[in-house]
Amino acid sequence: MNSNMEKPYVVGIDIGGTNTVFGIVDARGSILSSGSVKTQAYSSIGDYVDEVCKNLLPLIIAQGGVDKIKGIGIGAPNGNYYSGTIEFAPNLPWKGIIPLAALFEEKLGIPTALTNDANAAAVGEMTYGAARGMKDFIMITLGTGVGSGIVINGQVVYGHDGFAGELGHVIMRRGDTGRLCGCGRKGCLEAYCSATGVARTARELLAARTDASLLRNIPSENISSKDVYDAAVQGDKLAQEIFNSTGTLLGEALADFIAFSSPEAIILFGGLAKSGDYIMKPIQKAIDDNILTIFKGKAKLLVSELKDSDAAVLGASALAWELK
Amino acid sequence: MNSNMEKPYVVGIDIGGTNTVFGIVDARGSILSSGSVKTQAYSSIGDYVDEVCKNLLPLIIAQGGVDKIKGIGIGAPNGNYYSGTIEFAPNLPWKGIIPLAALFEEKLGIPTALTNDANAAAVGEMTYGAARGMKDFIMITLGTGVGSGIVINGQVVYGHDGFAGELGHVIMRRGDTGRLCGCGRKGCLEAYCSATGVARTARELLAARTDASLLRNIPSENISSKDVYDAAVQGDKLAQEIFNSTGTLLGEALADFIAFSSPEAIILFGGLAKSGDYIMKPIQKAIDDNILTIFKGKAKLLVSELKDSDAAVLGASALAWELK
Numbered sequence: 001m002n003s004n005m006e007k008p009y010v011v012g013i014d015i016g017g018t019n020t021v022f023g024i025v026d027a028r029g030s031i032l033s034s035g036s037v038k039t040q041a042y043s044s045i046g047d048y049v050d051e052v053c054k055n056l057l058p059l060i061i062a063q064g065g066v067d068k069i070k071g072i073g074i075g076a077p078n079g080n081y082y083s084g085t086i087e088f089a090p091n092l093p094w095k096g097i098i099p100l101a102a103l104f105e106e107k108l109g110i111p112t113a114l115t116n117d118a119n120a121a122a123v124g125e126m127t128y129g130a131a132r133g134m135k136d137f138i139m140i141t142l143g144t145g146v147g148s149g150i151v152i153n154g155q156v157v158y159g160h161d162g163f164a165g166e167l168g169h170v171i172m173r174r175g176d177t178g179r180l181c182g183c184g185r186k187g188c189l190e191a192y193c194s195a196t197g198v199a200r201t202a203r204e205l206l207a208a209r210t211d212a213s214l215l216r217n218i219p220s221e222n223i224s225s226k227d228v229y230d231a232a233v234q235g236d237k238l239a240q241e242i243f244n245s246t247g248t249l250l251g252e253a254l255a256d257f258i259a260f261s262s263p264e265a266i267i268l269f270g271g272l273a274k275s276g277d278y279i280m281k282p283i284q285k286a287i288d289d290n291i292l293t294i295f296k297g298k299a300k301l302l303v304s305e306l307k308d309s310d311a312a313v314l315g316a317s318a319l320a321w322e323l324k
Numbered sequence: 325m326n327s328n329m330e331k332p333y334v335v336g337i338d339i340g341g342t343n344t345v346f347g348i349v350d351a352r353g354s355i356l357s358s359g360s361v362k363t364q365a366y367s368s369i370g371d372y373v374d375e376v377c378k379n380l381l382p383l384i385i386a387q388g389g390v391d392k393i394k395g396i397g398i399g400a401p402n403g404n405y406y407s408g409t410i411e412f413a414p415n416l417p418w419k420g421i422i423p424l425a426a427l428f429e430e431k432l433g434i435p436t437a438l439t440n441d442a443n444a445a446a447v448g449e450m451t452y453g454a455a456r457g458m459k460d461f462i463m464i465t466l467g468t469g470v471g472s473g474i475v476i477n478g479q480v481v482y483g484h485d486g487f488a489g490e491l492g493h494v495i496m497r498r499g500d501t502g503r504l505c506g507c508g509r510k511g512c513l514e515a516y517c518s519a520t521g522v523a524r525t526a527r528e529l530l531a532a533r534t535d536a537s538l539l540r541n542i543p544s545e546n547i548s549s550k551d552v553y554d555a556a557v558q559g560d561k562l563a564q565e566i567f568n569s570t571g572t573l574l575g576e577a578l579a580d581f582i583a584f585s586s587p588e589a590i591i592l593f594g595g596l597a598k599s600g601d602y603i604m605k606p607i608q609k610a611i612d613d614n615i616l617t618i619f620k621g622k623a624k625l626l627v628s629e630l631k632d633s634d635a636a637v638l639g640a641s642a643l644a645w646e647l648k
Contacts, residue, residue, distance in 0.1 A: 078618070087618075136484040150584070152481055159476075159586025160460040161622055166583040169616045172498075174576065183616055252498065259490040260474070260584055262483025292493045292507055294402070294411075298485055 007070035009063055011056065011110070012317025014117065015039060015076040017091035020052060024059050024069075025317035029128030031310055033059045045094045049103045057108070072104055072112040073319030075120030075312060080162035084114045113319045117141070117312065119156050119165060121269055121304075122149025123322070124315030129305040130267050137263045139304075140167065140254075142270035145182065146190040146197075152261055168194070172253055193250045195271055198225035201242050213238035225272060232278045243278040250279075251286025258287070258295050269304035269311065331394035333387055335380065335434070336641025338441065339363060339400040341415035344376060348383050348393075349641035353452030355634055357383045369418045373427045381432070396428055396436040397643030399444030399636060404486035408438045437643045441465070441636065443480050443489060445628075446473025447646070448639030449591055453629040460587045463628075464491065464578075466594035469506065470514040470521075476585055492518070496577055517574045519595055522549035525566050537562035549596060556602045567602040574603075575610025582623050583616055593628035593635065 009032070013022040016039060023034030035055045042048035060066060078089040084101025086092065101112040115123075122139035125131040131139070135154040141147040146168030150157040157164045168190035169183055178187020179200070191197050202215055202223050214231040215223055215238060231239035254266055272279055284301055306314055333356070337346040340363060347358030359379045366372035384390060402413040408425025410416065425436040439447075446463035449455040455463070459478040465471040470492030474481040481488045492514035493507055502511020503524070515521050526539055526547050538555040539547055539562060555563035578590055596603055608625055630638055 152476055152483075153479060155477060157476055157585055160588040161586050161619075163618050164584065164586035166616055166618070169583050170580045171576065171614065174496075185614070185616070252495065256494045257584075259493050260488065260581075261481055262485050262488035264484040290495065290509070292490055292509070294487050294490070295485075 007068055009068050010070050010317045010320035011060070011072040012313040012315070012320070013052065013056075013072060013074045013104075014120070014312035014316050015074065015086075015092070016117075016312070017077070020048075021313055022052065022056050022059075023313040023317065024063050025314060027321075029306075029314055031313060032063060034313060035059060040093055043093050045098050045100070045103065048094075049100075049107055053104070053107050060108075066108060066110055069110050071320030071323035072108070072110050073120065073123075073316040073321075073323075074100060074104070074112065074114040075117040075316035075319075076100065076114060077116060078163075079114045079116040079119075081113070081115040081119065081156070081158045082162040084112065086114070111320075111323045113323055115156070115158070115319060116147065116149075116163075116165075117315070118147030119149040119158070120315035120319055121147070121306075121311060122151050122156055122267075122315075123318040124306060124311060125267055125269075125304060126151060126154075127318035127321060128314055130302045131265065134264050136261060137265045137267055138167070138254075138257055138261065139267050139269060140250075142193060142195070142268060142272040144195055146194050150261060151263075167253070167257060170253060170256070172249055189250070189253050193246055193253075193272070195225040198228055198242060198246055198272065199223050201246060202228050202239070205238060205242065209238075211238060215239060229271075229275050229278070232275070240278060243275060244282045246272075247279045247282030248286040251283040252290050254283065254299075254301075255287050255290035255292075258299050259292055262295060263299050265300040265302050267302045267304055269306070271308075273303050274308075331392055333392050334394050334641045334644035335384070335396040336637040336639070336644070337376065337380075337396060337398045337428075338444070338636035338640050339398065339410075339416070340441075340636070341401070344372075345637055346376065346380050346383075347637040347641065348387050349638060351645075353630075353638055355637060356387060358637060359383060364417055367417050369422055369424070369427065372418070373424075373431055377428070377431050384432075390432060390434060393434050395644030395647035396432070396434050397444065397447075397640040398424060398428070398436065398438040399441040399640035399643075400424065400438060401440060402487075403438045403440040403443075405437070405439040405443065405480070405482045406486040408436065410438070435644075435647045437647055439480070439482070439643060440471065440473075440487075440489075441639070442471030443473040443482070444639035444643055445471070445593055445630075445635060446475050446480055446591075446639075447642040448630060448635060449593075449628060450475060450478075451642035451645060452638055454591050454626045455589065458588050460585060461589045461591055462491070462578075462581055462585065462587045463591050463593060464574075466517060466519070466592060466596040468518060468520055470518050474585060475587075491577070491581060494577060494580070496573055513574070513577050517570055517577075517596070519549040522552055522566060522570055522596065523547050525570060526552050526563070529562060529566065533562075535562060539563060553595075553599050553602070556599070564602060567599060568606045570596075571603045571606030572610040575607040576614050578607065578623075578625075579611050579614035579616075582611070582619050586619060587623050589624040589626050591626045591628055593630070595632075597627050598632075
C-alpha cells in the first residue's frame with residue numbers, strides 16, 4: 001500500500017523574520033491552499049504556534065483532515081534538522097533553543113521535520129524543481145543573505161551537529177580589508193554576493209568614483225540590488241560592472257565548492273539569480289577560470305525552477321515527504 | 325554466516341609515483357605480510373600488473389589462497405572510485421585512463437575497489453584509526469601535496485564524477501600574488517601547507533630577511549620541511565615562525581571546510597601533522613579565530629592514529645572491507 005495514496009498531502013511552513021507562510025502541497029508540487037501570519041507579532045512561542053495552527057487547521061480540514069497529511073516540513077533560520085529545534089536565531093522573536101517541530105507535532109498530531117531555509121530549498125528543488133533526479137548538487141540561495149543546501153548521495157548534508165552547509169560564510173577576502181559581515185567576521189561570501197552586498201558594492205563604487213550612472217538618481221542609502229539590475233538593463237555601465245564583479249566573486253567561490261563535493265550542478269535561487277546574463281556570464285567565466293582541471297566543464301550552473309513566491313513553502317513541504 | 329570469517333583478509337595496494345607498496349591485512353588492521361615494486365620501472369601497465377601480482381600472489385597463498393581474501397583495495401593518484409580507473413595521473417608512467425581495478429580483478433579473480441590515496445586514508449582512519457565510530461569527518465593529508473578525504477554520513481564523498489574532495493586546491497590567496505601551485509593555478513592551499521610549501525616558505529623568508537637562523541646552514545635549495553621542524557625544535561625563531569604562518573593558513577582553510585560539512589573531527593595525516601604544538605597550536609588558534617559562531621568549539625582537531633609506514637597500505641586495504 002502506498003502511503004502517499006493514503007496521505008496524499010504535506011504541509012510546508014516557511015518561517016521568515018517578517019512573515020510565516022504555510023501551505024498544503026500535493027505530490028506534484030502544487031500548492032492547494034496557503035496562508036500567512038506575522039512572525040514578529042508573537043513574542044511567546046506558544047502564542048505563535050497557536051496562531052499558525054488556528055490558520056492552518058481550516059486548510060487541512062478542507063483537504064480531508066489531519067489523516068490526509070503525511071507530514072509537516074518547516075524551513076526556519078538556524079533550524080537544526082536532528083533535534084527539530086531553532087537555535088539562537090538572531091532575527092526571530094524567540095530566544096535560545098526552541099523545540100518547534102515538537103510543538104507542532106503535539107498540537108496537530110502530525111509528524112514534523114525542520115531544517116534551515118536553504119536546506120529546505122535544496123530538498124524542494126530535488127523534489128519538484130531543477131534537481132529532480134540529481135544525487136549530488138549544491139543549492140545557493142541569494143537573498144538578504146547567502147545560504148546553501150548541499151546534497152550528496154541524494155541526502156542533504158546536515159553534518160555532525162545539524163548545521164552544515166553555511167557556504168555564505170566561507171571567507172573570500174582575508175584580512176582586515178574584507179568587508180564586515182552580519183556574522184561579525186570579515187570577508188564572507190555573503191557580504192559581497194547577497195542582495196545587501198550588491199547594494200553595498202553600488203554605494204561604495206558611487207562614492208569612490210565620479211563616472212555617470214543612473215544609480216546616482218537614487219539616494220545612496222536607498223539603493224537596492226533591484227535598482228542595480230534595472231540600471232544594468234538600461235545599459236548603465238557602472239551597474240553592469242557591479243554585476244560583473246559580484247558574479248566573478250561568486251564564481252570563484254563556486255569553483256572552490258566544486259573541489260569539495262564535485263556536484264552534478266550548482267543551482268542558484270533568489271532575486272540575483274534571475275538577473276540573467278548580467279550575473280550568470282561572469283559567474284560561469286569565473287568558475288571556468290578558477291576551477292581545477294579535473295573538474296573543468298563538469299558541474300552545470302542552473303537557476304532554480306521554482307517560482308519565487310512558492311519556493312519557500314514548497315521547499316519546506318518537500319521535507320515532509322522524507323519523513324518515515 | 326559472517327563473510328569475514330570465510331574471507332578474513334583484505335589486500336591493500338598503495339600506488340605512489342615512486343613505489344607501489346602492498347600488503348595482506350586482517351580485520352584488526354594488522355599487516356600480516358607486505359612487499360613493494362618500483363612504479364616507474366614499468367612503462368606498460370600490463371607489465372606493471374603482472375609484476376605486482378607476481379610479488380603479491382605468494383603472500384596471498386601463504387595466508388591460505390585467493391579464497392581467504394575478501395577484496396583488494398587500491399589507493400592511487402587520480403583514482404576514480406566509480407569506474408575503478410586511474411585518469412590522467414601526471415606522476416604515473418601510464419597515460420590516459422587506466423582500468424586498473426578491472427585489470428587486477430581479471431588477473432587474480434578478487435573483487436577490487438580503487439580510489440585516490442587521500443580517500444583511502446580516510447577509509448583507513450575510519451576502519452582502524454582515529455575516526456573509528458565517526459560518521460562525519462574530514463581527513464587532510466599533508467605530504468608532498470595536500471590531499472583530502474571527506475566522510476559524510478559514514479560514506480566517503482566521491483561526488484558526481486568520483487573525484488570529490490580536492491581540498492588541497494581550494495584557493496587561499498586570490499589574485500596574482502598567490503603562489504603558483506603544481507596544478508597550474510595560483511594560491512592553492514597545497515602551495516603553502518604541503519611539505520614542499522613549507523620548504524618554499526623557508527626559502528622565501530631566508531631570502532627576504534637577514535635575521536639569524538639555523539636554516540642558513542643548509543643550502544637553500546636543499547631545505548626540507550623536516551629541516552624546518554628540526555630547527556624549530558632547537559628553538560630557531562624563524563623556523564617556528566614558518567610553522568606558525570603555515571598552521572595559521574591551514575587553520576583558516578579548515579574553518580571554511582567546517583562551514584561546509586560540519587564534521588565531528590578534522591584528522592591530519594603526514595609528516596607536518598607530527599610537528600606537535602609547533603603546527604597544531606597555530607592551526608587550532610586560526611580555526612578558533614576564523615570559525616562561524618555556530619560551529620565554535622565543535623570540531624575536534626586530531627592527528628592520524630595510523631603509523632606512517634603502514635597507513636597507505638591500511639587505508640587502501642580498508643576500501644576492500646566495503647566491497648559488496
